[in-house]
Amino acid sequence: MNLYLLGIIFFSIVLIGSISILIYLIKDEKNLKEVSKKDLIKYGKTYTKKEIEDQLFEVYQNILFDIGNDGYSLLKDMVSDQIYNELLLDLKNRREKQERRVISNIQKEFSKLISFQFIQDLEVIKLWVRYSSIEYTKIEKKELDENQQEIAKEIITEGNPNTPISHEYIVTFVKNKAQTEEIICPNCGYQTKILTSSHCARCDQEIVPKKMHWVYAGRIAVAIQNSK
Numbered sequence: 001m002n003l004y005l006l007g008i009i010f011f012s013i014v015l016i017g018s019i020s021i022l023i024y025l026i027k028d029e030k031n032l033k034e035v036s037k038k039d040l041i042k043y044g045k046t047y048t049k050k051e052i053e054d055q056l057f058e059v060y061q062n063i064l065f066d067i068g069n070d071g072y073s074l075l076k077d078m079v080s081d082q083i084y085n086e087l088l089l090d091l092k093n094r095r096e097k098q099e100r101r102v103i104s105n106i107q108k109e110f111s112k113l114i115s116f117q118f119i120q121d122l123e124v125i126k127l128w129v130r131y132s133s134i135e136y137t138k139i140e141k142k143e144l145d146e147n148q149q150e151i152a153k154e155i156i157t158e159g160n161p162n163t164p165i166s167h168e169y170i171v172t173f174v175k176n177k178a179q180t181e182e183i184i185c186p187n188c189g190y191q192t193k194i195l196t197s198s199h200c201a202r203c204d205q206e207i208v209p210k211k212m213h214w215v216y217a218g219r220i221a222v223a224i225q226n227s228k
Contacts, residue, residue, distance in 0.1 A: 035113045046181060047194050049113055056127050056214060057111035059196045060171055063216055064133065068103030077198055079216045080174070098139050099157065105134040105164065114170070118177065125173045125214070128222070132164040169219040176211045183207060 037049055045052075059078060066074050072091060076084055094101060108131045115126035136159025140152045159165070181193040187205035195213035199206050 035116050039116060043116060043118075044180075052125070052194060053111045053113050053127065055194050055196050056125065056171075056173055057108060057129055059173070059214065060127070060129065060216060061106050061108070061131075064103045064106060068101060068135075070100070077210060080218070083216060083218060094137075099137050100139070101135070101137050102159075102161070103133055103135050105132075107132045107164070121177055122174050123177055127171045127173065128169075129171055130166075130168045132166050134161060134163075135159050135165050136161050168222050170222055171219045172217045173214040174217045175214050178212060 035049065040047070040049060040052075063075060063078055066072070066078075067087065070091070072087065075087060079087070108129075110130055112128040113125065114128045115124070117124045137157050138154050139157055141155050142150055143153050175195070178195070181195060182191070183193075183195060184191045185200040185203065185205055185207050187207075188200060188203040190200050190202040192201065195208060198208045198210050198213050
């Protein structure tokens with residue numbers, strides 16, 4: 001009898017736990033699809049959901065390319081001060097080890113706008129992204145050839161230049177609240193409604209301060225293998 005009761009109790013606990021997990025997953029799935037076209041209209045945005053998803057992924061992609069090409073002077077305008085300082089520290093450590101990080105061949109699977117919030121004076125966007133890329137670390141080592149001539153030989157210390165790595169992140173972008181996204185470059189007349197950089201996309205003239213366009217503020221890794 002006692003064993004029978006213990007069995008019922010155990011089964012009940014398992015059932016309750018399974019239901020709780022199911023509710024959590026349903027809630028999580030809902031959160032991953034919470035921003036709609038109606039939401040953006042409600043927030044007063046003139047761009048579409050796809051436009052902001054595509055353009056912010058492009059910003060994120062450019063940041064990765066700049067890291068892989070040591071384009072740190074360009075990054076200062078695209079990332080938060082904290083992220084920029086972390087990148088510079090990582091660059092310093094790599095240079096001391098005479099290492100170079102390579103990031104290339106970024107293949108996007110999708111990007112999805114999953115959160116749009118107003119937090120005090122900031123607009124905060126969270127973008128769920130999934131992509132693959134080639135990432136590896138290399139050093140150049142000096143060696144002597146058969147003629148005793150010094151040559152530079154590339155050695156891979158981490159990663160593989162022939163094997164893509166899969167990534168999945170929730171990426172956060174922030175900027176100060178704006179009444180409108182519409183802006184016209186005073187230099188060339190280029191017009192845009194999504195500010196992803198403080199420089200004109202056509203002529204590179206600085207048109208807005210850093211705080212007025214979308215800035216990369218961080219990411220967290222996820223393992224949510226859902227379909228778009």
